[in-house]
Amino acid sequence: MTDAAMTPESARPTKSLVHEDARTKKRNATERRFRAYGIAAICTGLFFLLALLAAILSAGLPAFRQAVVEVPFTMTQEQYDEAEGAMLKTAIYTDYFITSLSDTMQAEGVQIEFDEDAVDRLLGKVGGDLRAYYRENQDQIGEQIGFELAASSRVDRYLKGTFTRDDLQSGNRFFMPEDFDLIDAMQEAGLVKQVFNWNFITGVDTGVDNPGGAGIGASVLGSFFMMLVVLVLSLPIGVAASIYLEEFAPKNRFTDFIEVNIANLAAVPSIVFGILGLAVFIQFAHLPQSAPLVGGLVLTLMTLPTIIISTRASLKAVPPSIRDAALGVGASKMQSVFHHVLPLAAPGILTGTIIGLAQALGETAPLLLIGMVGFVARYPDSFVEGFLEPNSAVPAQIYNWAARSDAVFTEKAWGGIIVLLLFLITMNTIAVILRRRFERRW
């Protein structure tokens, strides 16, 4: 009996607790490794985020800058009269410009030969611009004016460093090897500078042959009209549906069905909503294709589940005592909801709505199906036409640019993404501020 009570020699701990044995070491190493995996996972995630932001900023910021050539230019009355009297008017203006440019460069001590075609390749149709300017402002004749002329997209890219001498295999119609020397010379003379590209913000999309002039303005407006439709439709409908489901709905099969439906709709792929929009709004109801109205309708249907889910959460957060108090002083159920519960839930509803709108703003796939890509956009003439005229939206415009081959469009696409993200950040910041400001514990 005593033998059994005695611990055999082999089972006795050989080391004290202060010293780790091999097995404990192993277990602790596993523990550390496991922790490291976790940290590595988070770091990888954050690294991806950083890489994404770095890619966007480094590739997109150049889109906001534009190389211009600034040339002091004086036009005398005689020159003007002579040019206007000639057969090829703009050609004469171009000649004046070339003379002026080479004078300026010689004054800076730079000697280089160039001809009309080179100016054409680097700066586009200078003569036409000059003529248009002086016909508009005849009083400016005789005075020195510093013209800022937008350089062509290849010059722009050369100055930004994305287009080098090596990239130009052989001279083509748009760019010759000697043009590089001319640009270098102009840069030496201090005639070239980088300015903020307002045209990118305010301009409209251009055809594939003019990548430098493309701007995102019209599609921002398209997105704006679309968001207006989404806001005007999805906020009232979403809030009304949530109020019914949360406050009034009896528990029966019908309301159960609605609830399951909303949960499902929130998870339906966005492209399916595009198919729905195409089949119902365009094929069936004959609404105009590519119109922000149709885009807005499709996005409304997509956003509704998001808004309903968040609105219900904020209605649920209002304590029952508020409702009871309202009912206690004689309000009807409807009055208690609309006069007391809804105002208290409003900040939460607004937050949810803004987040839903932000999602809708970035959505692209359904817009492709209803045709909001693939044409040159322009500004609508009036408010009503803003909804009905074909237009693009920011993400669709980005897709459109990304699908084109010219590298300048790629830069524009990244620039468009910066614009889009700025809008999203603004909207989300507003949502966060609202949430912070109205956060309340009952």
Add this chain to the structure above:
Amino acid sequence: MPVFWLTLIVLAISAVGFVLGRRRALASADGDSRNLHSLPVYYGSNAFMKSVVPALGLMFVWLLVQPLFIDNRISQMIPDAEISEGSNIGLVMSEVRRTADGLQNAVDLGLIDDETAKNARTDFTDITQRLRDAGQVVTNQITQTVLRAAQAYRAMSQTSNLLMTIAVLIVAVAGAAWGMMEGKKAFRARNTVEQGIMALLIAAASVAILTTIGIVLSLIFNTIEFFSLYPASEFFFLLEWAPSFSGRGGASSLGIIPLLWGTLYISLVALLVAVPIGLFAAIYLSEYAGPKMRGIAKPLLEILAGIPTIVYGLFALLTIGPILLSVFGDNGLGWMQGQRAVLTAGLAMGIMLIPFVSSLSDDIINAVPQAMRDGSYGLGATKSETIKQVVLPAALPGIVGAILLAASRAIGETMIVVLGAGAAARLSLNPFEAMTTVTAKIVSQLTGDSDFASPEALVAFALGMTLFIITLGLNVFALYIVRKYREQYE
């Protein structure tokens, strides 16, 4: 009258109804609102509601039914002989509509007077040219039948529009008057208005059902039409995807299997990226991280979910693609031919999915009761052993649900694959090859120039139907698992 103005006028009429209704009710109570059954505003609202709702409802229904009715009448005008080879009634009808719009434009611009637009019998070349002048895209010469039909179309639309305007205005005025007449002091205005509001609330809630019905119907009708033009067996079992847009008919091979394969393969790559990273991040955040780190890292990771997918698409095409190409391309290992590949799209999609996996898993791991962990620690287990042997098994169903939700997102994702994965449908195991997915093909089939009657365009609806059913099944299953699991500890 344009719908926009009509709506404004109806609203104005109703506003007048509101004011009059309220005033009348107050007058009937001798100006003392205590004598009224309800607050004065309810009497006004009653008149407003009775005017706006039926009027706008009528307008909405009219606008829906009118094109159907007119199309039906006009298409009877077009003899079968007029429908040329390789065309159909739908194409002719859209030609008719275009011509009618063109006539309207031309009249608006003053190029043709109204009389000519109504009865131009001669000189069809002239009409075509004039429509072109009016900025209307007229592809070919307008035939006599089309012009006749277009004239009839325009006349009927105009009549219908006029009738609609009159009817809507009558309804609005009548409604306002009715609501106003009811405004006596004994009238239970509040109850009526609340009933009305209740009906509106229910209608709003039904929009979700209507949307679902709309999705299902639009998919089903077009899918049925597709299967009447193209055999279903080939769609489901053919191993080749090669649509031809030449309109030869029957020359296309539209097998869904290569597309499904591409979809599943890309989703698999995405999940292989997202699941380990997301899961480990969730475990670390919920078990190890202090509140400060959690407060910073979690929202930062969630930013990834808020970035629009077009950004990931561009990131895949212009950043990930070139990097992969420089490593695996001809200058590197020589495995990769182009930037667009399964791996390119899969990686970008994986990055997008990280927060979906991490946030949902984080919630679920947090829901595992502390007592279970304490029990494990009491037995001498280390933290990682507790997590691996107690917490994760307890949270497993929920985590599987989260992964399934991420998978359904991956399958339905469009922009990343449109930009990153390529357009070639092929059955291959090589992740460095370009493949294409169901969503990418839906986009390319529906953004082409083909009309909606060809199987090449209609196949998109069948693809959409398949996608809808697959993702719906996955979602329902995932939600079921997540919910069932959550109830265990509540």
